[in-house]
Amino acid sequence: MIELDGLTKRFGTKTAVDHLTFSVRPGIITGFLGPNGAGKTTTMRMVLGLDNPTSGSVLIDGKRYDQLKDPLTYIGALLDAKAMHGGRSAYNHLLCLAQSNGIPKARVTEVLDTVGLTAVARKKAKGFSLGMGQRLGIAGALLGDPRILMFDEPVNGLDPEGIHWIRNLMKSLAAAGRTVFVSSHLMSEMALTADHLVVIGQGRLLADTSMADFIRNNSRSYVRLRSPQRERLLDVLHEAGITVVETGSGALEVDGGSAEQLGELAASHHLTLHELSPQQASLEEAFMRLTAESVEYHAHSDPHRTLEPGQAAEPHRAAEPHQAAAPESQPWGSSWQQKNRKGA
The missing domain is CATH 3.30.70.120 (Alpha-Beta Plaits)
Incomplete structure (x- = not known):
């Protein structure tokens, strides 16, 4: 189980996460939704100890991430498919993770087969497509056979077969009693996958309810x-x-x-x-209705829109501060990775 209690994160004057309190329970798939800039990735990074909370706490099976021995055996995560050493083969990338977390070498071969990368196991990761990178990241999350899985945009770059595969994988993991926490902007896919929803906007909790109740109450x-x-x-x-x-x-x-x-x-x-x-409205329609007041980045539907005399153009807005601060952070968040970033 993942438990957040008053979790808050500020970057200077910006509050990215604002007193979030909710639990991610085992046995179901919990979808994590919010507009761009809502604080989803920052929240997930704090779960993994990649960002320190300004206040509040987040616990994994009752412990902070930095208190976990061999953390990949407790929680597996995919936050960034590109967070790997491009000069390493898929096999060696996973082997390094296994050795740093006390995981048997045989497990590397097992997860490569699970995600369908056996044929390219000895190829360097820098030559992988986005979809292949996603599969390798998912293999890393599964490596320690953890009770908790956390995925940020897991279907990004996958073809239809891959999307169907990851959807069924997450369902099977939840059916086995594991905790599955997944963030995605693809509402149609989330509607087919998630049992429960946590929705945030501008860092604040907007909803923590079942999929059926969320659609019923917001449409x-x-x-x-x-x-x-x-x-x-x-x-x-x-x-x-x-x-x-x-x-x-x-x-x-x-x-x-x-x-x-x-x-x-x-x-x-x-x-x-x-x-x-x-x-009944779709998940997308219900989500748009609930988060209408929380959207931070507004696009204009008319590409030829001209400004009225004296009207200033809206300034370009940067991405969330944490994205610029730690572009190379690994999803497992281990200090070992920082010391061995340039290893073969």
Whole structure:
């Protein structure tokens, strides 16, 4: 389990993470969502001890990351697919990690096979595509057979087969009782993968709830009806005290009633229905609605937009401070990596 309690991180005058408190539980996949600049990566870096909190705490199975002996056997993480020595082969990259964490050498071959990189195990990582780098990073996360897995944008660069593979891998890990914490901007993929959601905006917690409750609480759900006896159906619905929204397409939209109840009501009045369909917003629509006030980086839809006289252009905004501060940080966060960065 990962437990955050009042976790806060400031970079100068900027508060990147603002008193976050939540838990990531075993046995389910917890999705970590937020707009760009919301503080997701900073939060994950603090979990791994790569950034020190300004205040608050984060515990992994009851301990701080720096208190873990052989940390890869407790938590495996992928934060940056490029965080590896390009001159090392895939095999040697994983072997160095294994040796620094007391992991048997045989495990290297096992995880290379798991992620589908056996055929290129002796090739140098600098020649890998983004998708191959992602697979190697995932192999590193799995290396210590940890109880906790943490992934930041794990499907980035993967082809459809790879996306399907990592989705099923995360589900199997959660089904085995492991803790799986995953951040992604791909809402359609998150909707297929996550059971629970933690959503932040501008460093603050916005939601900590199940996927179903998140969509239900942050979107409009309704039932769409279509009938050749439209006017009679309208009368029946109004007589029952049901509020109806008429659309330009001829369909009727009903809030606050179930499809079953409306179907039975129409049948009791011998009305023919050509459509009776419950409608619910997608995860993306619910997310956009909840985070509308927390978006820090706004784009303009009109590429030819011109400024009004006297109107200043919006200044270019830099990325989160931690991204510039530690571009070469490894996802496992060990001091060993810092001492051996230039090893073969």
